[in-house]
Amino acid sequence: MRETEVAVLRRRLAEMAQNLWWTWEPEAIEIFRDIDPDLWRRSSHNPIVFLGNLNDSDLATRVEGKAIESRINFQFRRLREYLNSSQSYGQKHAGPLWRRPVAYFCAEFGLHESLPVYCGGLGILAGDHLKSASDLNIPMVGVGLFYSHSYFSQRIDESGWQQENYPSSSTETMPIRRVLDGKGNPLIVAVRTGDHDIRLQIWQLNVGRVRLFLLDSDIEDNDQTDREMTRVLYGGGEAVRIRQEIVLGIGGYRALRVMGIDPAVLHLNEGHCAFGPLEAVRLRMKEQAEDYRTALENVRRRTVFTTHTPVDAGHDRFPPDLVKANLGWLIAELGIDLEEFMALGRTRTDDHSGPFCMTVLGLKLSRRRNAVSALHAETSRRMWKSAWLNREEGDVPIGHITNGVHVKSWLAPSMARLYVRHLGKVWETRMSFYEFWQDIDRVSDIELWEEHQVLRDQLIRFVRRRLALRLARLHGTDPAHVTVDALDNGILTVGFSRRFATYKRVALILSDPDRLDAILNHPERPAQIIFAGKAHPQDHEGKRLIQQIFEAMRDPRFRSRIVFIEDYDIWVARHMVQGVDLWLNTPERPKEACGTSGQKVLLNGGLNCSILDGWWAEAADGLNGFIIGDDREHADPAVQRARDAQALYRVLEEQVVPEFYDRNEHGVPACWVRRMKHAIKTLGWRFNSDRMVKDYLLELYLPAAGGKSCAF
Numbered sequence: 001m002r003e004t005e006v007a008v009l010r011r012r013l014a015e016m017a018q019n020l021w022w023t024w025e026p027e028a029i030e031i032f033r034d035i036d037p038d039l040w041r042r043s044s045h046n047p048i049v050f051l052g053n054l055n056d057s058d059l060a061t062r063v064e065g066k067a068i069e070s071r072i073n074f075q076f077r078r079l080r081e082y083l084n085s086s087q088s089y090g091q092k093h094a095g096p097l098w099r100r101p102v103a104y105f106c107a108e109f110g111l112h113e114s115l116p117v118y119c120g121g122l123g124i125l126a127g128d129h130l131k132s133a134s135d136l137n138i139p140m141v142g143v144g145l146f147y148s149h150s151y152f153s154q155r156i157d158e159s160g161w162q163q164e165n166y167p168s169s170s171t172e173t174m175p176i177r178r179v180l181d182g183k184g185n186p187l188i189v190a191v192r193t194g195d196h197d198i199r200l201q202i203w204q205l206n207v208g209r210v211r212l213f214l215l216d217s218d219i220e221d222n223d224q225t226d227r228e229m230t231r232v233l234y235g236g237g238e239a240v241r242i243r244q245e246i247v248l249g250i251g252g253y254r255a256l257r258v259m260g261i262d263p264a265v266l267h268l269n270e271g272h273c274a275f276g277p278l279e280a281v282r283l284r285m286k287e288q289a290e291d292y293r294t295a296l297e298n299v300r301r302r303t304v305f306t307t308h309t310p311v312d313a314g315h316d317r318f319p320p321d322l323v324k325a326n327l328g329w330l331i332a333e334l335g336i337d338l339e340e341f342m343a344l345g346r347t348r349t350d351d352h353s354g355p356f357c358m359t360v361l362g363l364k365l366s367r368r369r370n371a372v373s374a375l376h377a378e379t380s381r382r383m384w385k386s387a388w389l390n391r392e393e394g395d396v397p398i399g400h401i402t403n404g405v406h407v408k409s410w411l412a413p414s415m416a417r418l419y420v421r422h423l424g425k426v427w428e429t430r431m432s433f434y435e436f437w438q439d440i441d442r443v444s445d446i447e448l449w450e451e452h453q454v455l456r457d458q459l460i461r462f463v464r465r466r467l468a469l470r471l472a473r474l475h476g477t478d479p480a481h482v483t484v485d486a487l488d489n490g491i492l493t494v495g496f497s498r499r500f501a502t503y504k505r506v507a508l509i510l511s512d513p514d515r516l517d518a519i520l521n522h523p524e525r526p527a528q529i530i531f532a533g534k535a536h537p538q539d540h541e542g543k544r545l546i547q548q549i550f551e552a553m554r555d556p557r558f559r560s561r562i563v564f565i566e567d568y569d570i571w572v573a574r575h576m577v578q579g580v581d582l583w584l585n586t587p588e589r590p591k592e593a594c595g596t597s598g599q600k601v602l603l604n605g606g607l608n609c610s611i612l613d614g615w616w617a618e619a620a621d622g623l624n625g626f627i628i629g630d631d632r633e634h635a636d637p638a639v640q641r642a643r644d645a646q647a648l649y650r651v652l653e654e655q656v657v658p659e660f661y662d663r664n665e666h667g668v669p670a671c672w673v674r675r676m677k678h679a680i681k682t683l684g685w686r687f688n689s690d691r692m693v694k695d696y697l698l699e700l701y702l703p704a705a706g707g708k709s710c711a712f
């Protein structure tokens with residue numbers, strides 16, 4: 001192969017590596033892997049690192065030896081076609097947004113494991129939202145913060161205690177680029193917090209067709225404190241948090257305008273970014289000479305807000321002094337007094353001393369507000385009703401759009417191939433249609449079941465590899481010499497991974513060890529559980545929960561039946577949701593706003609077993625998974641917990657286990673597979689982010705882009 005040909009291939013690979021599109025295209029991923037599987041693994045599946053470590057002669061040999069060249073050219077062409085295609089949902093339906101896009105603000109974006117600027121569900125949801133906006137071709141830009149120190153990586157010590165470490169991430173090896181000004185220098189925007197300006201650089205990421213801009217204060221123009229401000233996601237105390245949120249909202253909006261982007265709609269995804277519209281108000285007052293009230297009303301008509309949690313600690317609140325100290329300049333420019341400003345963040349007008357709540361700000365600055373599941377909307381109306389004193393609880397204007405997941409990011413490549421084989425390549429664009437999935441019956445039970453067995457097997461090998469790495473680390477040996485005999489690849493495999501927040505009640509299944517022993521170690525019908533998840537660094541109780549799992553693992557009865565994978569992230573989550581038989585979810589109803597991890601198993605053939613909370617409360621029909629307990633809530637959490645634990649054991653003993661092991665003459669659990677197909681049919685079309693983003697478009701974005709006044 002000539003040098004120039006190698007250079008062309010390298011350029012094409014590098015261009016693919018710079019757009020996150022490759023992360024949800026299995027055929028693109030497989031190219032990197034097939035060039036050099038070993039190097040791909042050593043590069044942690046980061047194509048930029050990978051290409052950096054691959055010299056030209058190795059690239060040439062590999063590509064020639066495996067006839068990969070035509071595959072590279074083909075995928076490269078597909079990327080170009082994807083970016084330029086005019087055949088799309090958005091082309092037909094996004095109307096006015098083609099002139100001015102939606103600006104989607106969020107404090108975190110979970111797009112891929114090589115971009116550690118997320119911590120949990122909110123970030124993953126935001127990442128999936130952008131990916132579907134790209135696939136559907138809906139004009140959108142994302143706005144967030146760049147955290148140079150990732151959330152944290154988790155290790156568990158010998159005593160079962162979580163240790164955190166904060167590796168700094170190198171921008172060199174991420175698919176991000178600084179936004180430059182006309183002269184080729186980094187574009188800088190300044191935002192005042194307190195008594196001085198803080199300067200921000202802007203990173204751009206390409207998520208398919210969608211651009212995501214991340215702001216970062218870690219530059220030389222700032223003093224040390226300011227430089228550290230955006231380093232850690234949700235880091236520091238409230239004094240840091242308010243400044244991060246000023247940077248995100250006000251800095252984010254300002255950055256868009258400086259780049260010439262004048263969004264038609266502001267979507268505030270959770271309260272952290274809710275200062276954003278105030279910058280839009282300030283600019284209207286300045287540029288269009290509107291008075292404060294007119295400008296506020298005009299901005300409100302174009303703003304929509306999504307609330308994401310019923311857990312009180314999830315809503316940022318700042319004391320008046322802190323607001324005044326940081327935002328005195330803005331309050332003065334808006335021409336209002338502190339009291340009027342504070343009222344924007346307080347539910348009750350007769351409250352003159354309470355803190356400033358970012359969620360209330362979001363609710364008040366938007367024309368439409370939504371929760372993320374039907375049940376969460378009910379809870380949210382109850383939580384925030386005091387902001388609408390003249391309304392009955394049922395009339396509080398908070399609706400819902402239930403979350404969904406970006407299917408191609410979570411689907412096993414072999415399942416995608418199965419869908420292509422039986423339903424055609426159109427499955428990718430038809431997945432949010434109910435009728436489409438009814439054809440899953442064309443797949444035979446045997447084929448679906450065997451596919452699933454392979455996926456379970458892959459998961460178990462993955463988990464064993466991770467366990468070996470941990471043991472090798474603890475004992476100072478080579479992972480290659482560690483044998484892990486935990487887990488069995490032919491038995492019922494339950495996955496449970498979450499943040500270890502108290503309301504998620506991770507240890508519910510451990511509450512009666514004897515009963516659990518009887519389930520896991522049944523002589524003919526055994527089962528096993530794979531746990532993963534992080535506790536917040538300051539959450540002692542959450543860390544205790546992890547330790548409780550490790551204590552259970554020391555019990556000889558559970559040694560090979562319960563395992564814990566360290567460092568839960570997108571990479572671990574993807575393996576788990578692809579390979580488990582059952583996805584377990586035991587939150588304290590109604591605290592799980594939606595929950596999305598269970599949605600990721602649906603099209604992979606996994607079944608959910610969950611409390612009727614979040615999305616499951618509107619999804620479960622009794623046959624498309626398993627229901628723990630009922631929809632009653634008890635005022636005493638201890639009573640509720642005891643009741644739910646009983647219900648959990650009962651559903652495992654009476655339904656899950658017998659059905660899983662009830663095999664026909666082909667060795668297939670016919671009832672179980674019927675449930676898998678029923679889940680695909682009834683849930684696949686609804687709980688994906690294409691459906692979700694279409695709902696946002698039709699219900700929120702288009703009315704807001706019209707800018708017409710609204711009922712509330």
Ligand SMILES: *Cc1c(COP(=O)(O)O)cnc(C)c1O
Nearest residue numbers: 120121498569570573595596597
């Ligand atoms: C999907 C996902 C979550 C969110 O899961 P929940 O069901 O909301 O708990 C959190 N973390 C990771 C890494 C995920 O992939």
